[in-house]
Amino acid sequence: MDTLHLAEHMRTLGHQARAAAALMARAPAASRNRALTALARRLRDNTPALQTENARDLEQAHAAGLAAPMVDRLKLGPQVLETCAQGCEQLAAMPDIIGEVLGLKQQPSGIRVGRMRVPIGVFGMVYESRPNVTVEAASLTIKSGNACILRGGSEAMASNQALARLVQQALAEAGLPPDAVQLVQTTDRAAVGQLIAMPEFVDLIIPRGGKGLIERVSRDARVPVIKHLDGNCHTYVDAPCDVAMAVKVADNAKTHKYSPCNASEGLLVARPVAAEFLPRIGAVYAAKGVEMRACPEALAILAAVAGAKLVPATEQDWSEEYLAPIISVKVVDGVDAAIAHINHYSSHHTDAILTTHHANAQRFLREVDSASVLVNASTRFADGFEYGLGAEIGISTDKLHARGPVGIEGLTSLKYVVLGEGEVRS
């Protein structure tokens, strides 16, 4: 497609999305939930057909010599599809928040003023590889009464097209506009540039993928972006603390899984507990092959741990998101130094304090400037499902609108509603 036709094509999608969004905004909750359960059923009924389409993407990926983890992400096995179907059913079962009115209060003039939760309108989503994101985005769109334009990775095109067809069939079955969920059908990269620069048709962009993609989208977007850059998360072991619990939580925060954004990449330890805590966590990390990039003081203590993989930390290590069996380790004076270090080096994603000291916990909660701040729990909990949001379209490291895991509420807007009986301004 040449530039002119691509622009026309994207504007057509935009037009259709706007029209569908108006219908979605006034659709009853029952219809939206019916579309979700219909989608769940269709995903199960069409599992073999979906796998045939998915096989085409996998074949191409192999032929193109894609790395094994990338190919793995593309896979749409029966288990993945069943999880998608269950996610749709869970969303359908959740209470509807569209149209709820918050805080209606009478004012001195006599008018009653509150705020009504309404869909945002149209959002665009730009994502890479995993085709199950197509279903997650579609189901959140339907539940929240919005419309969306999805731009998945070119390597998952056949899978995404097959999934999008099922979504549109489910919408039609429930009497809703199929255009509420549209997939960009071209692999032309310029389509992304168009999608993020049509404020007349698209109200919000959600990029999901590598840092390069997110930086590019944020820089060039002409509409608001809910973005998630990196997750340089910290666990701070305070003095006093329950050392046995701290070992258990710091272990989980690093080693439960290495690739998620909410895994801890930095361990800070208060000096008074360092001599007791560090050898114990050091032994755990050594047994699991986790490399420790440590400050001189921590290195001196950890040197006694048998089999520990120790590397002196450089300045760069304090900012690093390893996503690997590596953790930076630093001894600090106490809670003040921990808060200062985190606010300076962390990516404002998720940080935890492990402590038995009430005032230190309160200060950490209040002063650490991150989307999620935890006391005595693993950073791995920073997740829409664990937080009870039912589903998650992403995790925001921005401060405005949506911060942290973004669920249905993040796809809504609050407008003022005023109920009067003929009041005028005097």
Next chain:
Amino acid sequence: MDTLHLAEHMRTLGHQARAAAALMARAPAASRNRALTALARRLRDNTPALQTENARDLEQAHAAGLAAPMVDRLKLGPQVLETCAQGCEQLAAMPDIIGEVLGLKQQPSGIRVGRMRVPIGVFGMVYESRPNVTVEAASLTIKSGNACILRGGSEAMASNQALARLVQQALAEAGLPPDAVQLVQTTDRAAVGQLIAMPEFVDLIIPRGGKGLIERVSRDARVPVIKHLDGNCHTYVDAPCDVAMAVKVADNAKTHKYSPCNASEGLLVARPVAAEFLPRIGAVYAAKGVEMRACPEALAILAAVAGAKLVPATEQDWSEEYLAPIISVKVVDGVDAAIAHINHYSSHHTDAILTTHHANAQRFLREVDSASVLVNASTRFADGFEYGLGAEIGISTDKLHARGPVGIEGLTSLKYVVLGEGEVRS
């Protein structure tokens, strides 16, 4: 100042603001309120001195041949200063919302998850003429625990400098960092370009002024913007309605004041009530010299009104923000046509329905895609004070984060807080 020095100067302000913001975020409510009452006292005590400084701006404005309404906006009379002082005292008396935790709930894993309201950090404000905005912005900054960098109009520089000095004295008196409120001291226009493109120091930009300023800031900003473009507000007179009440409210919505953004610029009338309603409102508007730019059907009815200033409406009229004694008038089929017209032509600021029909009221509330939607009340109510927000930093026509009048809450962010007892992810 050359470009290099200007950039350095702005970065210095940014550095200082960041440091002040960290102190403001952990300052107790009592200190912030003490700063506000100290500012109120200083405004009253220094009224003569402030007027001397203001006189310098006024003299320059006269010499430069500024238009009378512009000069008028510059004036910092005793009444304006007393209103500013009272505003500070009202803010000080309001409940503190910083640190409040919303919706703390236990999850199946055992962790308790809620959201804590915290300051955003640093915001930049770019505004024109009126020096009292300096006090409004400063007082909202202090109450909300943020820091700000203010860039006022060059024509108000002496007044703004005098006001900013008082603000910094009040902050110091309360033991808070004076750098929490800084005024850009150069009149170089390039300072705005710098201010809106320092994401490392500034989290949010709020432009207040003409459409040109707001479009420029929105286009060039590299941080989120809370913006207010125009206010093309509508009053829709439904069938059935209380015609006497509709006349009273439609009169107030247009003629209470012509210049505010929440004045109605368009009047839509349902066909079944047009013959009864239009002659009555037409007579009111005619008596007040309000020109009616009407559709052919409305023109035919209004032709009988003595002294009516009638002009056939053009397509352009439906989109116009007159800010003058002019209103567009259109007869429509009913609530569906009214909603469609408003969603197409309005600026999504404020729109009202006047009706006695319950279902029409509900549909209008839900389906009109504007920041404020009113039933049986004047559009002139769309205002932070009338809505009970205590103060207003602006009115947002965006959908994300803050929509409609923006008060203290709009200058805060909700971060997730998690309270555990050693839970780990399994």
